[in-house]
Structure formats: C-alpha cells, structure tokens
Amino acid sequence: MKKSLFALLLGGLGIGTTEFVMMGLLPDIANNLDVSIPVAGYLISAYALGVVIGAPLLVILAGGYPPKKILITLTIMFTVFNGLSSLAPGYISLFFLRLLSGLPHGAFFGVGAVVASRLADKGKEAQAVSIMFAGLTIANLMGVPLGTFLGHNYSWRYSFLLIAAIGLITLLCLQLWMPKLENNNKTNIAEQLTFFKRLDAWLIISITAIGTGGLFCWISYIAPLLTNVSGFSADQVPFILSWAGLGMLVGNLMGGWLADRYSPAKTSFALLLCMVASLILVSFFSQYKSIALITTFITGALSFSLAAPIQMLMIQTARGAEMFAAAVSQACFNIGNALGAFLGGLPLMAGYSYTSPEWVGVFMALIGAASAAMLIRGTQKSIVTQPQA
Incomplete structure (x- = not known):
C-alpha cells in the first residue's frame, strides 16, 4: 500500500470512529450531562447535519487550493473540534461541537477520493478509493469498540481525546507522505x-x-x-x-x-x-x-x-x-x-x-x-x- 493512501486510511479511521462511537456512548453522555437518551440522540443528528452542510460548502470554499493543503486544513478542523468536544461543559456546547466536527467529514472524503484515484495505478482507481474507505470499516472493527470501552469504564471525554489523537497522527502522515498534487x-x-x-x-x-x-x-x-x-x-x-x-x-x-x-x-x-x-x-x-x-x-x-x-x-x-x-x-x-x-x-x-x-x-x-x-x-x-x- 502506498504511504499516501495509508494517510487517507487513517483519516477515514478517525472520521469513522467519531461518527459511529456516539451510538455506544449515548447512555454515558446522557447520564453525565443529565439529559434523556433520546435527547442525547440529537447529538448524532447534529453530526449528520454538519456533514450535509460542510460537504459541498467547504469544497466550494477551498476553491483552487492544492489538495494536500485542503486535506491538512480539514484534518486540523476535525482534530480541534473533537478535542474541544472532550472539554464541553454541557449539552448545548457539545451539540454545536458535534455539528462543527461533522463539517470536514464529507469534504475530506470528497477530496480524498479524487486524490486516491489520481494516486492509483491505471485501472485500479476504485480499489484505491476503497483503501481510504477501509478506514471507516476499521473504525467499526477497532476504533468504535475501543472508544466505547473508554466511555463506559472511564469517561466519554476520553473517547474524544482518542479521536483527536488519531487526527494528530493523520496530520503528521499527510504532511510527510502526501505528494503535492496540482488542483485540476x-x-x-x-x-x-x-x-x-x-x-x-x-x-x-x-x-x-x-x-x-x-x-x-x-x-x-x-x-x-x-x-x-x-x-x-x-x-x-x-x-x-x-x-x-x-x-x-x-x-x-x-x-x-x-x-x-x-x-x-x-x-x-x-x-x-x-x-x-x-x-x-x-x-x-x-x-x-x-x-x-x-x-x-x-x-x-x-x-x-x-x-x-x-x-x-x-x-x-x-x-x-x-x-x-x-x-x-x-x-x-x-x-x-x-x-x-x-x-x-x-x-x-x-x-x-x-x-x-x-x-x-x-x-x-x-x-x-x-x-x-x-x-x-x-x-x-x-x-x-x-x-x-
């Protein structure tokens, strides 16, 4: 596997973990923030709303910037907002931080899919894109269970710190391994x-x-x-x-x-x-x-x-x-x-x-x-x- 594709896989791992770990953390968050589980469930909707808003908007705003710079910027957003989620003092602040955390989701995969197809060997474009999406599947296999374990046994805040840590590693890998492609x-x-x-x-x-x-x-x-x-x-x-x-x-x-x-x-x-x-x-x-x-x-x-x-x-x-x-x-x-x-x-x-x-x-x-x-x-x-x- 090319190192550049591995960097995209790591991004998918972090995004997949923050999206799906909420399903397992709802009881813990609801108990800690003194809200009902259905009300806590709106945090999932907030993230989805952020994806729908951010996916086309951020790609349009990115304009003619190089793909590497766009991916790094989106990963910084992802890391910061998930890190701040671990410090959220109450339900309202966590709700808006979840919405902000969802903003870079679709744009990252959108830009990443185009980059992966350009980095792929001829005739293997879809397989290269699937490597990036493999991060989502690995999140369900490993990241979500680990995040749920931390939330159940320690604090749901540690789960978001774990996600922020994945974001930091992704940043490093993008900086080191992602080539400087031109924006087509x-x-x-x-x-x-x-x-x-x-x-x-x-x-x-x-x-x-x-x-x-x-x-x-x-x-x-x-x-x-x-x-x-x-x-x-x-x-x-x-x-x-x-x-x-x-x-x-x-x-x-x-x-x-x-x-x-x-x-x-x-x-x-x-x-x-x-x-x-x-x-x-x-x-x-x-x-x-x-x-x-x-x-x-x-x-x-x-x-x-x-x-x-x-x-x-x-x-x-x-x-x-x-x-x-x-x-x-x-x-x-x-x-x-x-x-x-x-x-x-x-x-x-x-x-x-x-x-x-x-x-x-x-x-x-x-x-x-x-x-x-x-x-x-x-x-x-x-x-x-x-x-x-």
Missing part, C-alpha cells in the same frame, strides 16, 4: 453547480440517498433485532457488531475490485439487488442465531461495498467538478442514514416487530437499483447515439 479544478462555483442540472447526477443521488438508506434501516435497529428476535444477550451485541465491522472491511475492498473489473454503475446495480436479497433473509431468518450471524456479516459487507463504486460514479460524472461531486455523495450518504433510521422506525412505532424495518429497506434498495438501471441504460444509449468518427 478549473471551474468556478456557478459551473460546479451545473452538476445538478444533469439527469445522471440525480440518478446517482437517488442511488446514494435512497438506495443506501435501505441498509441504514437495518443497522439503525440492529441491537434490538439481535436481542429481541435472535435471542442474543446485550453483552454479546458489541462482539456481533465487530463481526459486522469485519464484514464491512471485506465488502469495502470487494466493492472497489468489482467497480474496477466491471463498471461502477453495473456494480452498484448488482450490489443493491444483493442488498434486497440480504434484507429479506434478515427478516425471515433472524430468529435463528447461526443464520443471524451469517446474515449480519453479509449485510455488513454489502453496506460498505457500495462506497467506492458510488464515489467513482460521482467522479466520472462530474468532470471538472470532481471534488464537489464526491463531497455531495458524502452528504447523500448521510441523508440516506437519516432517511433509513426515520422510515425504518415508522413500522416499529406502529407496533410491528423488529424485523419490519428490513422491508422498508427492501423498498428503498429497489428504488436505488431502479435508478442504477436507468443510469446504465442512459449511458449505453449515449454510446450508441454518438456519431462515428
């Missing part, structure tokens, strides 16, 4: 925003914001699914989540390989159909522990196998505004996160079982697959109708 973005803000005038751009947004929301229907309610339906104890859930994290790591690398071998659009279509099948299996067979473990690994793998193909779709679609489009895809992933959690919770509020969110996820994944099919058809049609040389 020659378009102004108005030209970059024309990206939204294209049908294929909205199809990719649909794949990301709706299609991937199917997986968030599953993962948002995985803990009660495992305890109330599968019959696992609450103490076993963290280990099963680590098992899902291992699946995410494998799936992420698999998605990058498939996107390079076939095409990002065809890979996304196939993986979304696999997601539909996986969610149906989860719904029907989660009451059996052994099968539940298998479907947890498979569904976890599918959850991150889409990351690299979708990011490459955005980069290929938005020539001249690659960083902006890649950052938009990160905002859309977080919209999918919010939609999946909200829509998946509706049948639970109506009194249905903990397998019911999976059926909402099936519907969302089918919409994403239909969008991918339309994108493939549109691409093939444009090739056929191109004038011969």
Whole structure:
C-alpha cells in the first residue's frame, strides 16, 4: 500500500470512529450531562447535519487550493473540534461541537477520493478509493469498540481525546507522505453547480440517498433485532457488531475490485439487488442465531461495498467538478442514514416487530437499483447515439 493512501486510511479511521462511537456512548453522555437518551440522540443528528452542510460548502470554499493543503486544513478542523468536544461543559456546547466536527467529514472524503484515484495505478482507481474507505470499516472493527470501552469504564471525554489523537497522527502522515498534487479544478462555483442540472447526477443521488438508506434501516435497529428476535444477550451485541465491522472491511475492498473489473454503475446495480436479497433473509431468518450471524456479516459487507463504486460514479460524472461531486455523495450518504433510521422506525412505532424495518429497506434498495438501471441504460444509449468518427 502506498504511504499516501495509508494517510487517507487513517483519516477515514478517525472520521469513522467519531461518527459511529456516539451510538455506544449515548447512555454515558446522557447520564453525565443529565439529559434523556433520546435527547442525547440529537447529538448524532447534529453530526449528520454538519456533514450535509460542510460537504459541498467547504469544497466550494477551498476553491483552487492544492489538495494536500485542503486535506491538512480539514484534518486540523476535525482534530480541534473533537478535542474541544472532550472539554464541553454541557449539552448545548457539545451539540454545536458535534455539528462543527461533522463539517470536514464529507469534504475530506470528497477530496480524498479524487486524490486516491489520481494516486492509483491505471485501472485500479476504485480499489484505491476503497483503501481510504477501509478506514471507516476499521473504525467499526477497532476504533468504535475501543472508544466505547473508554466511555463506559472511564469517561466519554476520553473517547474524544482518542479521536483527536488519531487526527494528530493523520496530520503528521499527510504532511510527510502526501505528494503535492496540482488542483485540476478549473471551474468556478456557478459551473460546479451545473452538476445538478444533469439527469445522471440525480440518478446517482437517488442511488446514494435512497438506495443506501435501505441498509441504514437495518443497522439503525440492529441491537434490538439481535436481542429481541435472535435471542442474543446485550453483552454479546458489541462482539456481533465487530463481526459486522469485519464484514464491512471485506465488502469495502470487494466493492472497489468489482467497480474496477466491471463498471461502477453495473456494480452498484448488482450490489443493491444483493442488498434486497440480504434484507429479506434478515427478516425471515433472524430468529435463528447461526443464520443471524451469517446474515449480519453479509449485510455488513454489502453496506460498505457500495462506497467506492458510488464515489467513482460521482467522479466520472462530474468532470471538472470532481471534488464537489464526491463531497455531495458524502452528504447523500448521510441523508440516506437519516432517511433509513426515520422510515425504518415508522413500522416499529406502529407496533410491528423488529424485523419490519428490513422491508422498508427492501423498498428503498429497489428504488436505488431502479435508478442504477436507468443510469446504465442512459449511458449505453449515449454510446450508441454518438456519431462515428
């Protein structure tokens, strides 16, 4: 692995840890700050809101700066805001610090995806992007369990200090190993925003914001699914989540390989159909522990196998505004996160079982697959109708 790609992986590790560790720290934070768990849950929403705001905004503001300088600046923001989170005196201050911590998330992955594709060997661009996203999967495998352990046994504030430390290491690695690439973005803000005038751009947004929301229907309610339906104890859930994290790591690398071998659009279509099948299996067979473990690994793998193909779709679609489009895809992933959690919770509020969110996820994944099919058809049609040389 190239050292420059390893630096991007470390950035993904830190971002993934700060995003997902909150799920395990909510009881500790709620108890310490004297708020209810649902109110503490708004801290997760604050981070997601920061991602949606910061992803396109920071990339636009970065303008024509070199990618290395942008990545270092975003990592400084990430490190400072997470470090300050450990010192937050109360709930309100922590809420705004979580929002600020989310600002560099999408922009880092947006710029990082473009940089990774430029650093990659020819024909292995998607695999290079998947290496950066591997940081997110390693976060679920190692960073989140460690941060949760610190929060439970010592203080949730130590969890944010751990994240800030990862940020400092990332800064050092970016400074030492990231080459000074030129910024190929020659378009102004108005030209970059024309990206939204294209049908294929909205199809990719649909794949990301709706299609991937199917997986968030599953993962948002995985803990009660495992305890109330599968019959696992609450103490076993963290280990099963680590098992899902291992699946995410494998799936992420698999998605990058498939996107390079076939095409990002065809890979996304196939993986979304696999997601539909996986969610149906989860719904029907989660009451059996052994099968539940298998479907947890498979569904976890599918959850991150889409990351690299979708990011490459955005980069290929938005020539001249690659960083902006890649950052938009990160905002859309977080919209999918919010939609999946909200829509998946509706049948639970109506009194249905903990397998019911999976059926909402099936519907969302089918919409994403239909969008991918339309994108493939549109691409093939444009090739056929191109004038011969």
